[in-house]
Amino acid sequence: MATQPPIKKKGINWGLIGLYFTLVVIGLINIFQVEYRPELDLISSWTSLQTNYSKQLLFFCICIVAAFFILITDSKFFSATANLFYALGIVLLLATFVVGKSVAGSRSWIPLGFMNLQPAETCNIFVSLALAKYLGQMETDFSKPRSQMIALAIALTPALFSILQNETGLALVYFAFFIPLYREGLQAAYLVVGSSFAVVMVAAILMGEKAFLIALSVVAILAVLLFWSKIRKKKSLLLLIVVFWFLGIGLQRVGVPYVFEDVFQPYQTERIMSMFGKDYVPKDSTKLEAFLKAKEMQGKGRNGEKMENYNVKQSKIAIGSGGFLGKGFLKGAVTQGQFVPEQNTDFIFTAIGETFGFWGSTLVTLLYFTLLMVIVNIAERQRSAFSRVYAYCTASVIFFHVVVNMLMTMGLAPIIGIPLPLLSYGGSSLLTLTILIFILIRLDGDRQMVIR
Numbered sequence: 001m002a003t004q005p006p007i008k009k010k011g012i013n014w015g016l017i018g019l020y021f022t023l024v025v026i027g028l029i030n031i032f033q034v035e036y037r038p039e040l041d042l043i044s045s046w047t048s049l050q051t052n053y054s055k056q057l058l059f060f061c062i063c064i065v066a067a068f069f070i071l072i073t074d075s076k077f078f079s080a081t082a083n084l085f086y087a088l089g090i091v092l093l094l095a096t097f098v099v100g101k102s103v104a105g106s107r108s109w110i111p112l113g114f115m116n117l118q119p120a121e122t123c124n125i126f127v128s129l130a131l132a133k134y135l136g137q138m139e140t141d142f143s144k145p146r147s148q149m150i151a152l153a154i155a156l157t158p159a160l161f162s163i164l165q166n167e168t169g170l171a172l173v174y175f176a177f178f179i180p181l182y183r184e185g186l187q188a189a190y191l192v193v194g195s196s197f198a199v200v201m202v203a204a205i206l207m208g209e210k211a212f213l214i215a216l217s218v219v220a221i222l223a224v225l226l227f228w229s230k231i232r233k234k235k236s237l238l239l240l241i242v243v244f245w246f247l248g249i250g251l252q253r254v255g256v257p258y259v260f261e262d263v264f265q266p267y268q269t270e271r272i273m274s275m276f277g278k279d280y281v282p283k284d285s286t287k288l289e290a291f292l293k294a295k296e297m298q299g300k301g302r303n304g305e306k307m308e309n310y311n312v313k314q315s316k317i318a319i320g321s322g323g324f325l326g327k328g329f330l331k332g333a334v335t336q337g338q339f340v341p342e343q344n345t346d347f348i349f350t351a352i353g354e355t356f357g358f359w360g361s362t363l364v365t366l367l368y369f370t371l372l373m374v375i376v377n378i379a380e381r382q383r384s385a386f387s388r389v390y391a392y393c394t395a396s397v398i399f400f401h402v403v404v405n406m407l408m409t410m411g412l413a414p415i416i417g418i419p420l421p422l423l424s425y426g427g428s429s430l431l432t433l434t435i436l437i438f439i440l441i442r443l444d445g446d447r448q449m450v451i452r
Helices: 014-035 042-047 052-071 076-080 082-099 119-136 145-164 168-183 188-206 209-226 228-233 236-263 266-275 285-298 307-321 348-380 385-409 427-445
Strands: 101-103 106-111
Touching (some): 014 427, 042 052, 052 427, 076 119, 082 119, 119 145, 145 168, 209 228, 228 236, 307 348, 348 385, 348 427
Antiparallel strands (some): 101 106
């Protein structure tokens, strides 16, 4: 008797597919309203491939074809080829240094003719598969430091290449993989150290050297008093507090300046400083000259403000002006007036806020929350560690994108070029998230199978 194709034989999570299609359609509607003008012929504008919404529709069609082929693929294929795909991802990242196309100062795109591929984004798929493959192996003992270091190297190596491509925003996405690693047994100490680093970074920006020294000393003294009973039994804890005190001082005096001056690009440092109300001027004369030239070419907003401040201000105006019910489809003055730069990509959420108001923004947020909860539920019902880790990787990537993008558009996070998943315009982003989600749907169809 002939066997049925996998797509028919195995169950498909139609709820997850429904959420995927709903978010993509919402994205298409908002990309359309951002770019639509009354003088355009409605039908031809959707079929001409000259508008961003018509291109996004084409990308969506390509994604549907890709999703179909994923669903008819044997689920063991993704485990068997995980390491091969990871190697391919690294090759693509390296290829951008040779054949890459520069966009907005970032050499991270590979032109494919009909679209530009961004390996730094696509590698989220390959890292998810590689981590799932490594942690799903029986011989991997994740309680050992060696295994933890290997897993961290798998997750963060693409981030290093992304930084070298001036794509610091996408590099930060790879830190989302700490969530599945924590689920699989990574000690909380890693997260505490990482969070402490972030707190010190912020404190170093906001406080002077003397104030920072005093604050850090007070924290160290309070830690000694709080853990005094344990310190009396274990003297090494006192040494640890002292070491962290010195590390904090070193981070503020050496680490933070090095990151801002030598790792981040001047415009990225300026964005972070601007969020905290600080001005920034590069210390290096060569960087200063290039920075000032770029600022001159970038220009200012319509009212003469610095462009970064202008972007955020207009974004807040658009979201706030929507009120509770919104202004209505194609009736947003800020959106229709094209006051918000990059509104069809990084700032697509502003169109939702102005057009559909608080209720529309809340609905989109709830859709994302439901999507994440469905994925986590799928993760926890997997029999295979490979499928479970992959599901958590998918949830973590989406979660990071959603949170950072929404905070960015509301002025609560620096503008780092993170798209809103499935809603923002961009073929590379849409294809990456489609593949991530539909591989998960395919693996969930074989959730009773142990995949290694």
